[in-house]
Amino acid sequence: MNKQHIIDRFVKYVTVDTESDPNNPAFPSTEKQWNLARILEKELKEIGMEDVELDENCYLMATLPSNLDYEVPTIGFVAHIDTSPDFTGKDVKPQIHENYDGKDILLNKEENIVLSPDYFEDLLQYKGQTIITTDGTTLLGADDKAGVTEIVSAMEFLIQNPEIKHGKIRICFTPDEEVGKGAHLFDVEKFGAEWAYTMDGSQIGELEYENFNAAGATVTIEGKIVHPGYAKGKLINSMLIASEFINALPEDEVPERTTGYEGFFHLHHMEGKVEQTKLHYIIRDHDMDQFNNRKKAMLDLAEVLNAKQGKKLISVEIKDQYFNMKEKVVPVMHIVDIAEEVMKDMGITPLIKPIRGGTDGSQLSYKGLPCPNIFAGGHNFHGRYEYVPVESIIKATEVIVGIAQKVAVKFQ
Secondary structure (H helix, E strand, O other), X not given: OOHHHHHHHHHHHHOOOOEOOOOOOOOOOOOOHHHHHHHXXXXXXXXXXXXXXXXXXOOEEEEEOOOOOOOOOOEEEEEEOOEOOOOOOOOOOOEXXXXXXXXXXXXXXXXXXXXXXXXXXXXHHHOOOOEEEOOOOOOOOHHHHHHHHHHHHHHHHHHHOOOOOOOOEEEEEEOOHHHOOOOOOOOHHHHOOOEEEEEEEOOOOEEEOOEOEEEEEEEEEEOEOOOXXXXXXXXXXXXXXXXXXXXXXXXXXXXXXXXXXOOEEEEXXXXXXXXXXXXXXXXXXXXXXXXXHHHHHHHHHHHHHHHHHOOOOEEEEEEEEEOOOHHHHHHHOHHHHHHHHHHHHOOOOOEEOOEOOOOHHHHHHHOOOOOOEEEOOOEOOOOOOOEEEHHHHHHHHHHHHHHHHHHHHHOO
């Protein structure tokens, strides 16, 4: 595969601003996502993909027809075009560092922004490789434009090398994954694959089929404002009650103190005055029973504190967001085994671990499209220190090609 061609493609994608907006109920949440979708629509037609369709909701689907004389399952590959609203994706200026020497990378001289292996140790495993970084003022967008690059490049490679045998492949690029809506309007029936893979993981080798069960919780505390000089027995400070609620939850069950399969309560923002305070939490756990216990714990805590106050001042609204796809993937575990075998055949050590987050694949699995997640190669997503080794993008592209070949052989 042509390294410079892949670099050029990736740079073209990341320099298109596609940041999504969690506060806009429209679909997609930002008009600018259409800009990349239309670029990709044109490019897919140019490389020879068939049934290229960009629908009214900004989902782009296309087909690579089978070149076999026998039937095998139709498989799919999925990536998202939006970037996270956690950090700006406007005016991305990628920097390419060839033959990385294992030392600090100066991202921005004016602001003294440094990407250092002293802090980001994963950098050292890419010594000697070509690394693409930001200029320190934006995110990069490898999440998930690396995945988009890999899927387009793999399809182009298969079209240009017809001697490589494969069954029918469907691809889809989705909007709004970063704001939790990426699979909401995904038409699984129209997609028509028996299973798929999201190309949305991080470091080389990642292969994931477990993720958090997730819910969002809004805790509303009502207070009462009176003149502080005459407040005794009358004023109710909602912020102080809120602090009591916060401190009553387990102090070690937070994101910064948990790992692996451990769940958490995460207070991600709050706003408050004496009269009313709102706490906004996300609740996460891999185990469904523990997930339900976490939700119950918040409701029970509200009841305890309301009883202490002698009146109902605290209300908790909880909404489920997504669930652990393990339940849907384990019955068809061969789809994970195929990806694992391909990686091993290529000399890549599979890193099979739970996702401490969510993925389009979770929602798609529950909609009837089992969908494990494969590495896209990037690191430090959603911030100024995001980077991706070009060699990882190439390897992920080769994994897609390898899976297509493996399916053709296994179902012969």
